[in-house]
Amino acid sequence: MQEPIFSLLDVERTYELRGRGWFHRASRQLKALDGVRLDLQRGDTLALVGESGSGKSTLIRLMLGLEPASDGRVLYGQRDLAQLDAEERKRFAREVAFIYQNARGSMNPRMRIEDILAEPIRLHRLCAETALPGRVAALLDRVGLPAGLLQRFPGELSGGQIRRVAIARALAAEPQVIMADESVAGLDVSVQAQVLNLLRDLCRESGITLVFITHDLGVASYLCEKIAVLYLGRIVEQGPTEAILNAPRHPYTRALLQAFPRFDAPLKASLSGEIPSPVDLPKGCRFAGRCSEAQAACRETDPALTMFDADRQVACLFPVAGAR
Amino acid sequence: MDCAVAMNPQAADMPANQEPLLDVRDFSLRRGQAVVLDGVNLALQPGETLGLIGESGAGKSTLALALIGLLRAPEVQLEGSLRFRGSELTRLRETDYRRLRGNKIGLIFQDATAALNPCFTVGEQIAEPLKRHLGLSKWDRRERAAELMHSVGIPEPRLRLDAYPHELSGGMQQRVMIAIALACNPELLLADEPTSALDVTIQAQIMELILDQVRALNSSAVFVLHDLALGAQVCDRIAVMYAGQIVEEGPSERVLAAPLHPYTRGLKSCVVELGSRKLEPIPGQVPPLNAMPAGCRFAPRCPKAKAICSAQRPVAEIRDGRQVACWFID
Amino acid sequence: MSDALNITAPPGSQWKRRFLQPLLRQRSAMVGLAIIAVYIFAAVFAPWLATHDPAAQDLMASLQGPSAAHWLGTDSYGQDLYSRLLYGAQLALIIGFASVALGLVVGVAIGLAAGLMGGRTEWVLMRIVDGLLAFPELILAMAFMAVLGLGTENVVYALALSFVGPFARMTRGDVLQVKNQPYIEAARLMGVSTAAIIWRHVLPNVVSPILVQAGMRVSIAILLESGLSFLGIGVVPPTPDWGLMIAEGRAFITMAPWISGVPGVALAILLVALNLLGDGLRDAFDPTTQKDA
Numbered sequence: 001m002q003e004p005i006f007s008l009l010d011v012e013r014t015y016e017l018r019g020r021g022w023f024h025r026a027s028r029q030l031k032a033l034d035g036v037r038l039d040l041q042r043g044d045t046l047a048l049v050g051e052s053g054s055g056k057s058t059l060i061r062l063m064l065g066l067e068p069a070s071d072g073r074v075l076y077g078q079r080d081l082a083q084l085d086a087e088e089r090k091r092f093a094r095e096v097a098f099i100y101q102n103a104r105g106s107m108n109p110r111m112r113i114e115d116i117l118a119e120p121i122r123l124h125r126l127c128a129e130t131a132l133p134g135r136v137a138a139l140l141d142r143v144g145l146p147a148g149l150l151q152r153f154p155g156e157l158s159g160g161q162i163r164r165v166a167i168a169r170a171l172a173a174e175p176q177v178i179m180a181d182e183s184v185a186g187l188d189v190s191v192q193a194q195v196l197n198l199l200r201d202l203c204r205e206s207g208i209t210l211v212f213i214t215h216d217l218g219v220a221s222y223l224c225e226k227i228a229v230l231y232l233g234r235i236v237e238q239g240p241t242e243a244i245l246n247a248p249r250h251p252y253t254r255a256l257l258q259a260f261p262r263f264d265a266p267l268k269a270s271l272s273g274e275i276p277s278p279v280d281l282p283k284g285c286r287f288a289g290r291c292s293e294a295q296a297a298c299r300e301t302d303p304a305l306t307m308f309d310a311d312r313q314v315a316c317l318f319p320v321a322g323a324r
Numbered sequence: 325m326d327c328a329v330a331m332n333p334q335a336a337d338m339p340a341n342q343e344p345l346l347d348v349r350d351f352s353l354r355r356g357q358a359v360v361l362d363g364v365n366l367a368l369q370p371g372e373t374l375g376l377i378g379e380s381g382a383g384k385s386t387l388a389l390a391l392i393g394l395l396r397a398p399e400v401q402l403e404g405s406l407r408f409r410g411s412e413l414t415r416l417r418e419t420d421y422r423r424l425r426g427n428k429i430g431l432i433f434q435d436a437t438a439a440l441n442p443c444f445t446v447g448e449q450i451a452e453p454l455k456r457h458l459g460l461s462k463w464d465r466r467e468r469a470a471e472l473m474h475s476v477g478i479p480e481p482r483l484r485l486d487a488y489p490h491e492l493s494g495g496m497q498q499r500v501m502i503a504i505a506l507a508c509n510p511e512l513l514l515a516d517e518p519t520s521a522l523d524v525t526i527q528a529q530i531m532e533l534i535l536d537q538v539r540a541l542n543s544s545a546v547f548v549l550h551d552l553a554l555g556a557q558v559c560d561r562i563a564v565m566y567a568g569q570i571v572e573e574g575p576s577e578r579v580l581a582a583p584l585h586p587y588t589r590g591l592k593s594c595v596v597e598l599g600s601r602k603l604e605p606i607p608g609q610v611p612p613l614n615a616m617p618a619g620c621r622f623a624p625r626c627p628k629a630k631a632i633c634s635a636q637r638p639v640a641e642i643r644d645g646r647q648v649a650c651w652f653i654d
Numbered sequence: 655m656s657d658a659l660n661i662t663a664p665p666g667s668q669w670k671r672r673f674l675q676p677l678l679r680q681r682s683a684m685v686g687l688a689i690i691a692v693y694i695f696a697a698v699f700a701p702w703l704a705t706h707d708p709a710a711q712d713l714m715a716s717l718q719g720p721s722a723a724h725w726l727g728t729d730s731y732g733q734d735l736y737s738r739l740l741y742g743a744q745l746a747l748i749i750g751f752a753s754v755a756l757g758l759v760v761g762v763a764i765g766l767a768a769g770l771m772g773g774r775t776e777w778v779l780m781r782i783v784d785g786l787l788a789f790p791e792l793i794l795a796m797a798f799m800a801v802l803g804l805g806t807e808n809v810v811y812a813l814a815l816s817f818v819g820p821f822a823r824m825t826r827g828d829v830l831q832v833k834n835q836p837y838i839e840a841a842r843l844m845g846v847s848t849a850a851i852i853w854r855h856v857l858p859n860v861v862s863p864i865l866v867q868a869g870m871r872v873s874i875a876i877l878l879e880s881g882l883s884f885l886g887i888g889v890v891p892p893t894p895d896w897g898l899m900i901a902e903g904r905a906f907i908t909m910a911p912w913i914s915g916v917p918g919v920a921l922a923i924l925l926v927a928l929n930l931l932g933d934g935l936r937d938a939f940d941p942t943t944q945k946d947a
Contacts, residue, residue, distance in 0.1 A: 107837050190605050221599055
């Protein structure tokens with residue numbers, strides 16, 4: 001077995017909520033992530049799926065080293081992200097690229113597209129100054145944009161164009177891992193399809209490892225070979241995309257699948273209620289309150305993520321049996 | 325193109341004098357030189373749900389705004405006719421429109437956070453149309469507001485009456501909007517992307533709620549949507565819009581199962597379904613309003629376009645119980 | 655909308671399109687600029703344009719109205735008002751721009767430091783700034799002049815000090831806003847050094863409101879400087895200064911109104927012109943006013 005490129009060892013992330021006022025000083029804890037264990041192999045394409053508030057964005061910020069883990073360890077290769085020295089930090093910055101959900105906001109509005117794309121190349125001295133324009137033009141071409149855009153500012157580009165530029169910038173430093181947060185959300189379907197195809201082709205051609213955050217199971221299944229479903233700061237189900245789509249084992253995954261709009265099935269509100277606040281978590285399974293299958297034991301015992309079969313992990317006391 | 329009514333299969337079953345609730349004929353809307361909506365024909369029978377579907381810039385939100393009188397001269401120029409229960413809307417005075425909005429026509433917007441006033445409690449905001457249109461007393465308004473909140477699935481409505489919008493989640497705010505829209509038992513509900521800011525699970529809950537309420541009141545609904553699959557699930561009829569025109573309109577199961585217009589077909593092949601193998605994006609992009617092609621507006625992006633397509637605008641034809649505007653319907 | 659059309663725009667025209675054209679389009683700003691250009695011309699070429707030594711007294715010719723010898727008349731010491739006006743423009747513009755420049759450099763440095771470092775540094779710096787802002791500009795400048803003593807240089811320092819507060823406060827506010835933009839974090843993620851982030855990503859995004867503010871402050875500086883001199887705690891006589899000239903003419907306002915009137919009108923026109931230009935700059939920099947760009 002190959003060595004994983006990323007490993008998360010029981011990662012936790014808590015935020016202290018300071019009480020307001022003189023009499024409510026007692027601080028409470030918000031557990032955004034709670035005991036996440038995850039291995040990412042080189043060349044994997046993994047989708048992190050869940051409702052807003054499930055902790056998927058926090059997870060990716062931890063993996064990028066933007067926030068420290070409160071407990072547990074995030075390993076890149078074999079090194080703990082929290083203990084990288086300056087040299088390793090720089091290598092990490094080159095090898096791991098991030099595409100923001102807000103692509104426009106992630107670009108300096110006063111820089112031209114040309115300079116935005118050149119910045120990471122210059123930074124890591126990937127080519128001579130004379131070869132730079134050619135390289136930048138090649139990047140833009142690779143994401144299917146005309147060279148005329150090089151002189152533009154981010155504010156002048158359309159939603160689809162700006163996402164492509166964000167992808168081009170992520171590719172600029174020739175990364176090994178690309179992480180992307182909802183990179184196609186809010187786009188028109190035809191533009192979304194173009195960007196999805198672009199991302200898929202790039203990953204397949206260059207063998208880049210992809211971690212893609214989305215709330216859209218369709219997008220997840222199109223782009224990624226593996227899916228991890230998050231609920232209230234925990235991975236509740238994880239496995240190959242095909243298998244999860246065909247036979248979800250966790251009731252939450254099943255509910256997500258049923259809520260997904262489709263041409264061939266009637267509308268079904270599969271899940272009642274909303275994701276609860278991660279401040280005061282219930283004692284047992286955190287999904288029990290919304291679960292249609294919940295039994296008495298579910299409210300007592302907190303299920304751990306365990307192997308269900310060869311390549312599937314599920315955190316449920318009573319996994320869904322059989323095909324969908 | 326006044327056949328849109330006649331060809332409606334449901335209309336055929338109904339008495340001939342049955343008047344459509346909403347009747348849009350040759351409706352065009354100009355903003356200066358730009359033709360934002362071009363010759364739109366639509367009919368909505370009482371009890372039907374209609375989905376306006378298309379990409380941004382297709383004019384679906386513009387059509388919705390024009391329907392409720394929020395886009396009027398001199399800001400824009402209207403042509404053709406918009407009839408609601410037989411009365412002509414394009415000539416309605418603003419005061420009469422106000423009597424219609426929030427009363428006979430309920431509105432649900434995409435962004436509940438922006439649409440709700442942060443300075444008033446949700447109870448007060450639900451009571452507002454009850455006071456203005458129905459003239460209920462203060463006590464009755466509060467009672468009815470609590471009832472409405474209960475019916476849209478807000479738990480503990482009496483406690484939440486005095487909550488401010490920011491104290492509620494996005495899904496709950498959208499429920500409050502629905503309660504406001506339904507307050508006066510409208511005959512037509514207009515929902516502009518009511519769930520695009522919400523998670524899929526909440527989206528399903530909200531859509532189900534809207535449909536249940538619309539059915540219970542026996543009213544009609546017009547949804548502005550960008551999600552084709554969702555349209556298939558919630559709408560009886562679908563009107564696919566492109567660049568300000570309706571390119572295909574008809575019963576949703578037929579339009580989406582076997583699209584006749586190349587644009588509808590293209591849109592459908594862009595939709596990510598569970599387990600999609602290959603997406604085939606429509607090449608190019610929507611032309612800008614000031615540079616619309618002369619003939620069929622979709623011709624530059626259409627895989628089947630021939631010479632006539634860029635020369636002459638196709639007239640909507642009735643085929644298989646729907647109107648389709650294309651020169652080469654197969 | 656205009657995507658397809660703009661792609662063909664020639665490279666290098668962006669700056670013109672985004673900034674210069676909107677500015678040129680504003681007629682009132684252009685009028686202001688033209689007037690200021692005249693003043694600058696007068697100031698620069700004062701030695702050649704002047705008909706008399708601005709400080710030469712000729713008591714025989716005192717309190718004369720405009721004439722062929724003295725185009726704008728003379729004051730109570732018989733000094734030529736026209737010549738004093740030209741040299742006064744020199745002084746006004748030098749003090750105006752110098753004090754704003756100095757106040758800007760110090761204020762922006764403090765604002766940047768406070769906004770970027772945060773924590774205790776920010777607290778201390780901003781309390782100092784609050785202290786400066788607690789006094790009206792004129793009072794603060796007067797107090798400082800009282801400590802430093804009279805003189806042109808000291809006027810510049812006193813005015814600069816009174817501008818440090820507004821510039822620091824404004825810079826800090828903008829920095830705090832820019833600091834939390836995703837593109838700053840994105841740059842950090844890519845491994846851009848802190849110095850480069852400040853230079854390339856923070857500064858360009860806070861600089862335009864600061865420049866607009868600076869443009870407006872020049873007129874305030876000139877007004878304050880005249881005020882100080884008028885009150886007798888600014889520039890030392892007989893330096894040709896508008897404030898001094900107005901003060902001197904006060905006693906003769908009924909018999910020789912031109913002594914105060916000439917510098918007063920010159921000052922008023924310059925202030926109006928500076929404000930017109932300042933407004934134009936603001937509108938040109940403000941993206942919300944360029945809907946068509």
